[in-house]
Amino acid sequence: MMVRLIQREVQRGIEVTVLNAPGDQRAERLADRLRTADSKITAYVSQTGTERRVVPLASVASIRSDGDHTLVRLVDGTALHSPSRLFELEATLRQTEFVRTSRQEVVNLDNVQPIRPEFGSRLVLGLRGGGEAVVSRSYAPQVKSRIGIVG
Amino acid sequence: MDSQKRDLAYGVLDGDEHESAGRAVTMGVFVGSSWAVAAILAWVMSEAVASGGLDASTRGASSWVLACLAGGVLQQLWFNFRPTSRLGYGGRVAGFGVTYFVALAGCAVLGQWLPAGQPLAWAGLASLYLAILAILTLAFTVAFRRRRAEYQDALDRFHRDRG
Numbered sequence: 001m002m003v004r005l006i007q008r009e010v011q012r013g014i015e016v017t018v019l020n021a022p023g024d025q026r027a028e029r030l031a032d033r034l035r036t037a038d039s040k041i042t043a044y045v046s047q048t049g050t051e052r053r054v055v056p057l058a059s060v061a062s063i064r065s066d067g068d069h070t071l072v073r074l075v076d077g078t079a080l081h082s083p084s085r086l087f088e089l090e091a092t093l094r095q096t097e098f099v100r101t102s103r104q105e106v107v108n109l110d111n112v113q114p115i116r117p118e119f120g121s122r123l124v125l126g127l128r129g130g131g132e133a134v135v136s137r138s139y140a141p142q143v144k145s146r147i148g149i150v151g
Numbered sequence: 152m153d154s155q156k157r158d159l160a161y162g163v164l165d166g167d168e169h170e171s172a173g174r175a176v177t178m179g180v181f182v183g184s185s186w187a188v189a190a191i192l193a194w195v196m197s198e199a200v201a202s203g204g205l206d207a208s209t210r211g212a213s214s215w216v217l218a219c220l221a222g223g224v225l226q227q228l229w230f231n232f233r234p235t236s237r238l239g240y241g242g243r244v245a246g247f248g249v250t251y252f253v254a255l256a257g258c259a260v261l262g263q264w265l266p267a268g269q270p271l272a273w274a275g276l277a278s279l280y281l282a283i284l285a286i287l288t289l290a291f292t293v294a295f296r297r298r299r300a301e302y303q304d305a306l307d308r309f310h311r312d313r314g
Binding site for chain 1: 230231233236240243295298299301302303305306308309310313
């Protein structure tokens with residue numbers, strides 16, 4: 001893979017072009033990561049389909065592991081499919097308000113309402129767009145810390 | 152990579168290797184306890200077959216084992232099972248308490264924990280159990296309501312600060 005960084009005085013913003021052979025999965029994943037860095041995520045309407053949507057991260061409620069893929073739930077209740085694995089997406093979401101809630105799921109704290117404590121030191125997060133995410137005991141301290149709960 | 156590391160440390164009952172001696176020992180105790188229960192039940196059954204029924208010691212042992220197993224199973228069903236999590240905190244504590252009381256009563260009959268022909272002993276046990284259950288239900292409900300309000304305040308503050 002060849003990477004070129006070109007700086008031009010007249011350039012406004014960042015423009016990235018990925019040149020690749022047709023069907024190169026690495027390039028697809030690279031483009032996905034770049035879009036995530038631009039606060040967008042790419043997902044497909046169906047797991048095997050080709051209809052692609054680029055959605056802003058702000059409209060994502062949660063991302064859940066679904067075998068080798070992930071299920072992206074939006075705040076309008078839509079579920080999309082991403083070919084990326086959860087740990088790959090999580091790595092690119094580090095500087096955002098997404099937080100890991102269990103081994104299977106990351107949740108956008110901006111789209112959580114309400115929150116409630118659960119038995120066994122767990123938490124339950126209500127997700128905009130419907131549904132709930134259970135925060136396992138292992139990840140609860142991290143979630144609490146992110147929203148400013150001490151102890 | 153951080154998340155993968157955390158995954159290895161998740162829970163004590165998953166099949167991954169343990170990151171600390173404490174977790175390895177905890178897992179060992181859980182597994183060993185399961186074998187102990189299986190061994191006790193096997194002993195009870197072999198004694199029952201050999202002597203044509205349960206005697207006082209096998210009745211006692213099996214009743215305690217069943218009481219502990221019922222406690223574990225009911226705890227999982229009432230507190231760690233998605234459908235029951237829709238009930239309120241108080242509802243779940245009360246539900247657990249009532250169903251466990253029924254299970255314990257069955258174990259008490261099997262193990263002859265209380266003297267036969269003394270309904271007052273049963274009434275006393277039931278009253279004490281239900282009183283403790285009522286206090287626990289109330290305490291859990293109040294504590295969880297407070298904590299829920301505290302967490303919700305923190306989340307609202309977080310959203311406000313994010314603008």
